Amino acid sequence: MKPLPSAIGLAVPGMPDGSPGMDGPVYGGRRERYDVLLRKNGSTAVFASHA
Numbered sequence: 001m002k003p004l005p006s007a008i009g010l011a012v013p014g015m016p017d018g019s020p021g022m023d024g025p026v027y028g029g030r031r032e033r034y035d036v037l038l039r040k041n042g043s044t045a046v047f048a049s050h051a
């Protein structure tokens with residue numbers, strides 16, 4: 001895991017299937033790829049990608 005940078009926060013827009021809280025049997029085990037976005041100093045960057 002990467003060291004944590006200073007940031008306002010992390011976000012995952014859109015509640016993609018397979019992300020935390022959108023996983024498990026009720027979702028039929030479906031998984032989508034998604035990015036975790038990091039917001040800092042007025043800009044947004046991809047912090048992590050999950051396939």
Ligand SMILES: [Cu+2]
Binds near residue numbers: 015021022
């Ligand atoms: Cu959700």
